[in-house]
Amino acid sequence: MPNTTAHRLASFAGKLLGGQLPVGLRTWDGTRAGPVDAPTVVLRNRRALRRLLYAPGELGLARAYVTGDLDVEGDLADGFRRIWALTRTGEINRVKIGPRTWWEAAALAARLGVAGLPPKPPAEEARLSGKLHSPRRDRSAIAHHYDSGNALFQLLLDDSMAYSSAYFTSPSQSLGQAQHDKLEMVCRKLGLRPGMRLLDIGCGWGSLLVHAAKHHGVEAVGITLSAEQLQHVRARLAQHDLEDRVEVRRQDYRELTDEPFDAVASIEMGEHVGEVNYPEYAATLHRMVKPGGRVLLQQMSRGADAPGGGAFIERYIAPDMTMRPVGRTLDHLEAAGLEIRDVHPMREHYVWTVRAWADTLEENWADVVALIGETGARVWRLYLVGGALAFEENRMGVDQILGVRPLADGTSGMPATREWC
Numbered sequence: 001m002p003n004t005t006a007h008r009l010a011s012f013a014g015k016l017l018g019g020q021l022p023v024g025l026r027t028w029d030g031t032r033a034g035p036v037d038a039p040t041v042v043l044r045n046r047r048a049l050r051r052l053l054y055a056p057g058e059l060g061l062a063r064a065y066v067t068g069d070l071d072v073e074g075d076l077a078d079g080f081r082r083i084w085a086l087t088r089t090g091e092i093n094r095v096k097i098g099p100r101t102w103w104e105a106a107a108l109a110a111r112l113g114v115a116g117l118p119p120k121p122p123a124e125e126a127r128l129s130g131k132l133h134s135p136r137r138d139r140s141a142i143a144h145h146y147d148s149g150n151a152l153f154q155l156l157l158d159d160s161m162a163y164s165s166a167y168f169t170s171p172s173q174s175l176g177q178a179q180h181d182k183l184e185m186v187c188r189k190l191g192l193r194p195g196m197r198l199l200d201i202g203c204g205w206g207s208l209l210v211h212a213a214k215h216h217g218v219e220a221v222g223i224t225l226s227a228e229q230l231q232h233v234r235a236r237l238a239q240h241d242l243e244d245r246v247e248v249r250r251q252d253y254r255e256l257t258d259e260p261f262d263a264v265a266s267i268e269m270g271e272h273v274g275e276v277n278y279p280e281y282a283a284t285l286h287r288m289v290k291p292g293g294r295v296l297l298q299q300m301s302r303g304a305d306a307p308g309g310g311a312f313i314e315r316y317i318a319p320d321m322t323m324r325p326v327g328r329t330l331d332h333l334e335a336a337g338l339e340i341r342d343v344h345p346m347r348e349h350y351v352w353t354v355r356a357w358a359d360t361l362e363e364n365w366a367d368v369v370a371l372i373g374e375t376g377a378r379v380w381r382l383y384l385v386g387g388a389l390a391f392e393e394n395r396m397g398v399d400q401i402l403g404v405r406p407l408a409d410g411t412s413g414m415p416a417t418r419e420w421c
Contacts, residue, residue, distance in 0.1 A: 002031075002033075004027075004029075004031035004033070005027040005028075005029050005031050005112060006025050006026060006027045006029075006031040006032050006033040006034075007031070007033040008108060008111075008112070009025060009027065009033070009043075009049075009108075009112075010025050010033035010034050012104065012105070012108055013025070015101070015104075016101070020034075021033070021034045021035075022035070022038065022082040022083055022085075023035070023038045023039050023040065023041055023079050023082060023083070024036065024038050024039065024040035024041065025040065025041050025043070026040055026041070026042045026043070026073075027043045028043055028044055028045050028046065038074070038078075038079070038082060039072055039073065039074030039075055039076065039078050039079035039082075040072070040073040040074055041070065041071075041072055041079070042070065042071040042072065042073055043064075043069070043070055044068065044069055044070065044071060045069055046112065046113055046114045047064075047069045047119055048064040048069035048070045049109065049112065049114045050109075050114050050115075050116055050118065050119055051063045051064045051067075051069060051070075051118075051119050052064065053105065053109055053114065054118040054119070055118075057311070058310055058311040058312055059311040059312065059315065062311065062312040062315070062316065062382060063119070063121060063122060065378060065382055066122055066124065066316070066375050066378045066379050066382065067122055067375060067378075068374065068375070068378065069119075076381070076382075076385045077385050077388065077389055080385065080386060080389050081389060081393075084389070084393060084395075122375055123375075124316055124375055124376055124379050125315045125316060126141070126144045126314075126315055126316070126319040128140050128141055128144075128319055128320065132274065132276075132320060133273070133274040133276065133277050133320060135252045135254065135255075137320070138225060138252065138272065138320070139225050139252075141272065141318070141319045141320045141321075142224075142225040142226050142272065143225075143226065143227070144319060145317055145318060146225075146226040146228060146229060147226055147227055147228045147229075148228075148372060148376075149228065149371060149372070150205070150228050150229075150231070150232045151371055152368065152371050152372060153205065155360070155364055155367060155368065155371070156357050156360050156361060156364075156368075156380075157205075157357070158174075158175045158176040158179050159176055160176065160179045160180065160183065160207040160210075160211070161204070161205035161206065161207050161232070161236075162179040162182065162183065162204070162205075162207035162208075163204050163205065163268075164182075164204070164267050164268040164298055164353075165182070165268070165298065165346050165349050165350040165353050165398050166178035166179045166181070166182045166349060166352070166353045166356075167179075167181045167182035167185055167346065167349055168181075168349050168352050168353075169181065171352055175353065175356040175357075178349070178352070178353070179207065180211075182349075183207060183208055183211040183212075184211070184215070185400075186208060186265060186267070186296055186298070186400070187208075187211065187212050187215070187216050189294070189296050189342070189400070189402050190263040190265060190294050190296050191263065191294055191414075192212055192216040192218050192263060193216065193217070193218075194216065194217030194218070195217065195218070195219070196216075196218045196219070196262040196263060197218065197219050197220070197221070197261045197262050197263075198212055198218045198219070198220040198221070198261060198262065198263050198264070198265065199220070199221050199222075199223075199256075199261040199263070199264045199265070199288055199289075200220060200221070200222040200223070200264075200265050200266070200267070201223055201253050201256075201264065201265070201266040201269055201284075201285070201288075202223070202224060202253075202266055202267065202268070202269025202270075202272070203222030203223060203224050203229070203233065203248060204224065204229060204267070205229055205232050205233060205236075206222060206229075206232065206233035206236050206237070206248065208222075208265055208267060209222045209233065209237075209242075209246050209248065210236055210237070210240055210242065210246075213240075213242050213245050213246050214240060214242070218245075218262075218263075219245045219246070220245065220246045220247070221246075221247045221248075221249070221258070221261070222246070222247070222248045222249070223248070223249050223250070223251040223252075223253065223256070224248070224249075224250060224251075225250065225251075225252065226250075227250060230248060230249075230250045233248040234248060253273075253281060253284050254280065254284070256284060256288055259287055259288045259289075259290075260287075260288065260289060260290035260293065261288055261289055261290065261293065262289075262290060262293050263289065263293055263294050263295070263296070264285055264288050264289045264293070264294075264295045264296070265295075265296045265297075266285065266295075266296075266297050266298075266299075267297075267298045268298055268299060268300060268398075270297055270299045270329070271299060271300050271318070271321050271322065271323055272318070272320070272321055273322070274320065274322050275307070275322050275324065278322075278329075278332050279332055279335065279336065281332075282332045282333050282335065282336035282338070283336045283337075285297075285333070285336065285338065285403075286336045286337045286338055286405055289405050290405070291405050291406065291407045291408060291413075292404065292405065292406075292407050292412070292413035293404070293405055294341075294402060294403070294404050294414070295333075295338060295402070295403045295404070295405070296400065296401070296402050296403075297329075297333075297400070297401045297403075298346075298398065298399070298400045298401075299326075299329060299398065299399060299401065300323050300350075300396055300397065300398045301323055301324065301325055301326040301329065301396065301397040301398065301399060302323035302324065302325070302395070302396050302397070303325060303395075304325075307322050307323050307324060308320070308321050308322060308323070309321055309323065309396075312382065312383075312386070313383070316379050316382075316383070317379075317383050323396070326343065326397065326399050326401075329401065330343070330401065333401065333403055337405065337406075338403035338404065338405060339403060339404050339405075339406050339412055340401065340402070340403050341402045341403060341404055341412065341414060342400075342401070342402040342418070343399055343400075343401055343402075344399060344400040344401075344402075345397060345398075345399050346398050346399060346400060347391050347394065347396075347397045347398055348391070349398075350387075350388075350391040350396075350398050351388050351391045351392045354384055354387045354388040354391065355384075355388050357384055358381070358384035358385060358388060361377075361380055361381060361384060362381075365377065368380065
């Protein structure tokens with residue numbers, strides 16, 4: 001094997017992985033190693049390796065990528081897919097990193113001139129303080145991602161401003177139509193009719209509030225922790241002349257007191273609640289809906305591995321997020337007194353949704369960079385490419401869960417058939 005910088009690093013990476021490097025590798029001196037028919041990881045400088053030395057694994061790779069110290073030539077998703085494929089088949093064995101491995105890493109770093117102080121983490125990383133899932137910390141966690149500016153989300157999302165999985169009747173359907181169909185499906189499952197009162201917990205940029213009020217004649221209340229979302233929703237309500245029928249507040253779900261509502265929705269907000277607080281969240285859903293009223297959740301799920309989504313997601317996108325297997329969520333909801341009437345898996349729909357967002361990001365790359373900078377734009381690229389692949393490979397799921405608060409005699413008040421679906 002040639003004794004170049006790239007080959008030395010590829011050989012050491014192979015030891016850590018327990019197999020050959022599944023992607024190409026090119027280093028700052030122009031040398032290359034690894035398969036030629038695969039995406040190529042480019043280490044632009046020694047600082048990229050220093051980031052990996054001080055934060056091995058996903059976090060160090062993310063820091064190197066978003067800062068531009070590390071880049072990828074070729075299909076980024078294909079590179080991720082190759083690594084995950086080897087992990088699933090067991091071709092890459094988990095190697096226990098002990099003192100000898102650390103000594104080898106330090107010696108290689110010294111030979112390559114990589115040794116030095118740890119690089120400063122990118123400013124885009126979340127830095128939260130306070131008690132986990134306290135109201136104050138939850139506001140900070142939401143602000144980190146959702147208050148990055150309405151202009152950015154208006155650029156990336158469709159006109160409905162729905163920042164959740166759409167529902168596609170075919171993969172070729174437009175994102176805007178698929179989001180409309182998702183909102184219509186939510187309203188249908190909730191059985192919304194003119195004059196009913198709807199509560200939307202975690203209302204985002206108001207997509208469900210506006211749709212339900214315009215097309216189903218409801219009166220609605222939406223709550224969000226995001227100051228930017230609050231501002232945007234109020235402007236949308238004025239634009240659609242809905243201010244007299246829809247109210248939006250910057251409010252924590254734990255502060256709700258104006259029950260009961262005819263129906264309650266919470267679209268991809270339960271992930272931000274935390275495992276310890278989820279029973280209180282489920283109890284709030286039950287308390288806020290009247291007997292016989294329906295509750296619709298759309299929520300992401302994940303197995304026991306990395307419930308927060310992994311180091312990158314937890315630092316850059318959704319700090320303090322918690323996902324769990326869908327069965328455990330159902331346990332929480334049933335313990336709160338809700339009867340589960342339907343669970344609708346939508347995992348494949350999120351693949352198509354996130355890919356549409358990723359395509360829009362690339363089409364508007366210059367505008368995104370102008371809004372949030374090159375590093376921020378690279379965070380979003382990594383987030384969307386990795387997110388689509390996680391849903392594609394069933395490492396994450398998303399489901400619509402329909403529940404009802406039973407009447408006093410234990411009946412649901414719902415038809416026994418699935419005509420509401």
